[in-house]
Amino acid sequence: MKNKMMKMLAVGLMAVMISLSVNVADVAAHPKTVKVRVTKNGFSPATINVEKGHKLTLVFYRADNEGCGKEVVFPSLNIRKKLPLKKNVTVKITPTKAGEINFSCGMNMMKGTIIAE
Numbered sequence: 657m658k659n660k661m662m663k664m665l666a667v668g669l670m671a672v673m674i675s676l677s678v679n680v681a682d683v684a685a686h687p688k689t690v691k692v693r694v695t696k697n698g699f700s701p702a703t704i705n706v707e708k709g710h711k712l713t714l715v716f717y718r719a720d721n722e723g724c725g726k727e728v729v730f731p732s733l734n735i736r737k738k739l740p741l742k743k744n745v746t747v748k749i750t751p752t753k754a755g756e757i758n759f760s761c762g763m764n765m766m767k768g769t770i771i772a773e
């Protein structure tokens with residue numbers, strides 16, 4: 657009886673370890689970097705499709721001084737970053753579930769969406 661319990665425990669532990677290592681490898685295997693230009697016309701691209709559970713690096717680049725792209729805001733993630741002119745600004749996120757993550761300029765006029773599937 658005790659032996660059987662130990663075996664079950666060992667098998668369970670192995671299953672957990674295997675699933676953990678698969679997850680880690682998976683995340684490492686599919687990182688994605690997307691460059692987003694910010695101009696007076698808005699974000700380009702404004703829609704970014706990703707796989708949930710994978711690291712996403714957004715590199716914002718404000719190309720001109722017109723319009724209101726001085727900041728980028730991700731309300732649901734509590735992220736707000738200044739976008740200095742002609743500088744790369746990196747935002748790293750990992751969408752954990754399917755759905756949309758919205759971002760916008762500081763005044764919520766220019767809008768973008770990350771769609772995780």
Ligand SMILES: [Cu+2]
Nearest residue numbers: 724761763765
């Ligand atoms: Cu604005």
